[in-house]
Amino acid sequence: MQDKEYLNIEDVNTVGKTVLVRIDVNSPIDPASKRILDDNRFRSHKQTFNKLRNSKVVVIAHQSRPGRNDFTTTEQHANKLSEILQRPVEYIDDIFGTRARQKIQKMETGDIIFLENVRFYSEEVLQRDPQTQGETIIVNKLTPYFDYFIMDAFAAAHRSQPSIVGFPQKIPSISGCLMEKEIKTLQKIKKEFKNTYFVLGGVKIKDSIDVINHLLENKTAEKIFVTGVVANTFLKAKGHKIGKPNTDLIKEISDTKQIQQAKKILKKHKNKIETPKDVAIEQNGQRKDIPINKIPQNKMIQDIGIETIADFTDKFKNCQAIVMNGPAGVFEKQKFAIGTNELVRTAAELNAYTIIGGGHICTAAEDACTKKQYDHISTGGGALMQFFTNKKLPALQALKNSKQKFKTKY
Ligand code: 3PG
16 A cells, blocks of 8 residues: 555445545536536446445536536536436435535435535635645535545546645545546557547637647657537638637637637647538528638538548547547537547447547447447546546545555544
């Protein structure tokens, strides 16, 4: 145990103990019904909860971010977790107030409580250093109730937020089964990676551009294929007229600085970035594929086009390893899921190491083929990408520091 950099759930006795478990069940939500569309991330935490059958378990998690239309309460998440674990999970409409704390105090062995969306608490969305996060109200209020903090939210391991890095400052902390599995698998795979292609889509433009910059600067990526809103940013940076709704979306999600950033990357690494040749829009209720020099100026881009799919998948044949993160289009709408589905299906058939990451794209991977065809399906999107940039994951650092700090208490 002394040689380990951080401890895991097997290393400590959690029987009868009260534990705070940070999970990541941030999930795609149907915009109309507001129902959770996919339970992959819930199932991935099952082993951790099974190991904690004889503990008092308090669950803390986030769903989306303030301002997004899928920023909702975790009540539904508690019900979904209960359904998957086949055990009662009680949702509490509180994070660290009197009601939550009184409930925790009255818990019995075997109980599971699921707290409200931790990002309803404003300090949670600030990314600051671990020491500062360790002094936040949430950490100070909840700390006295717990024997251990268990970090199982690999998908949020790249965030330096109170519920990730703050608690390990105050409570002896260990990794859960999922966190452990992700780190170990990725460390092993990374050692064997060469000639690696990255396919980056989705809407998290700032995160993705930062990752692209690192991957190219430290020569981890042989090529980067961009899709989704990330691709629109690069198309705009290349001078293509992508239309007002698409430019507005980039500004709404992030800011125009990202377009400037993309321009800089293109200037330095032009031949390493592959952008779409065509895109799909909606016309009279139908999908229509349009070359990028003919994008109607009043239409939303909803997917990469058919020609792009053919071009990208053909180029994939040259890689020895491929990492995919983020959907290529609005995959919730069937006619715009073609790009995402075709890319993940092709990756599964490649004679190369394949890693698929992030909630949305994993759902597509599941729909398109069996999971067995990939070397690793990661629950992480941004966290997975950060792992490959060689930047330290704040959650992992926090676990390592906690082991040093609480030596005598484990
Ligand atoms: C994710 O889905 O990548 C994680 O839940 C982190 O979410 P965030 O990007 O909103 O911090």
